[in-house]
Amino acid sequence: MPDNIHFHLYIDNLFTFVTLLDKLTNIGIGGTGTIRANRLMKCPLSDLAKSKRGAYDYAFDSSSHVVLVRWMDSKPVTLASNCNGVLPMMKARRWSKVEIDQPFLVSQYNQYMGVVDRLDQNIAQYRIGIRSRKWYWPIIAYLLQTAMHNAWILYRDSEAAATLPLSHLQFIREVCKVYYAKFRTNSSLSVRNPKALDRRCPSDVRFDGVGHYIERNSTEIRCALCHMKVYKKCAKCDVGLHIDCFAGFHTR
Numbered sequence: 001m002p003d004n005i006h007f008h009l010y011i012d013n014l015f016t017f018v019t020l021l022d023k024l025t026n027i028g029i030g031g032t033g034t035i036r037a038n039r040l041m042k043c044p045l046s047d048l049a050k051s052k053r054g055a056y057d058y059a060f061d062s063s064s065h066v067v068l069v070r071w072m073d074s075k076p077v078t079l080a081s082n083c084n085g086v087l088p089m090m091k092a093r094r095w096s097k098v099e100i101d102q103p104f105l106v107s108q109y110n111q112y113m114g115v116v117d118r119l120d121q122n123i124a125q126y127r128i129g130i131r132s133r134k135w136y137w138p139i140i141a142y143l144l145q146t147a148m149h150n151a152w153i154l155y156r157d158s159e160a161a162a163t164l165p166l167s168h169l170q171f172i173r174e175v176c177k178v179y180y181a182k183f184r185t186n187s188s189l190s191v192r193n194p195k196a197l198d199r200r201c202p203s204d205v206r207f208d209g210v211g212h213y214i215e216r217n218s219t220e221i222r223c224a225l226c227h228m229k230v231y232k233k234c235a236k237c238d239v240g241l242h243i244d245c246f247a248g249f250h251t252r
Contacts, residue, residue: 032109033113035079053094060085064082066082069081069103085104123146123149182205224241
């Protein structure tokens with residue numbers, strides 16, 4: 001492994017190129033991923049199609065520190081890395097309880113790439129089903145679902161999960177309920193009958209401690225804490241607040 005490697009990426013074969021790994025080496029980032037046969041830059045790796053499980057072949061470029069490994073499992077698979085090598089040789093257990101030889105970089109890829117595979121699996125369970133002809137909509141939807149999934153992972157490691165454990169679907173529902181309560185409209189409400197404070201600013205938003213700051217409102221409004229007139233408001237909660245009332249309003 002080069003001495004300047006401080007971070008390590010595990011990459012799907014859609015993005016893995018030998019030139020990419022070479023550039024990652026230059027900026028101190030390790031990379032390991034499966035690579036397609038047409039991206040090997042004419043590297044003479046054995047076919048291995050008729051070899052037994054555990055057979056492998058590899059090639060190493062000392063100038064770029066990129067190693068290409070072809071390993072035979074149920075079928076040949078090719079990987080590239082600029083920081084993991086063939087040794088030490090690991091063991092892989094198959095359904096028949098037979099252990100076969102496995103190069104080190106294959107073992108590392110299977111161990112860490114599984115996190116990305118699990119992410120895609122969880123997202124696929126509750127994928128947004130809105131159809132659209134806009135080319136950018138699938139990208140936006142995927143980013144939203146990834147953010148929701150990552151928030152759920154962080155929630156599971158938080159203290160709140162110990163008292164109120166939520167499944168992935170339950171967590172999505174709770175987040176949607178909070179934002180629906182905050183941003184829904186009701187045509188029957190009038191100026192003399194404004195929405196209740198807990199509907200204008202749900203507790204989960206009010207006390208989350210993120211993104212709350214004071215800004216000036218264009219008109220005079222009532223302070224949500226002391227109910228006196230004020231030109232200031234919380235930009236996130238969208239309720240009137242004096243500077244002296246700001247901290248008290250966001251504290252349980």
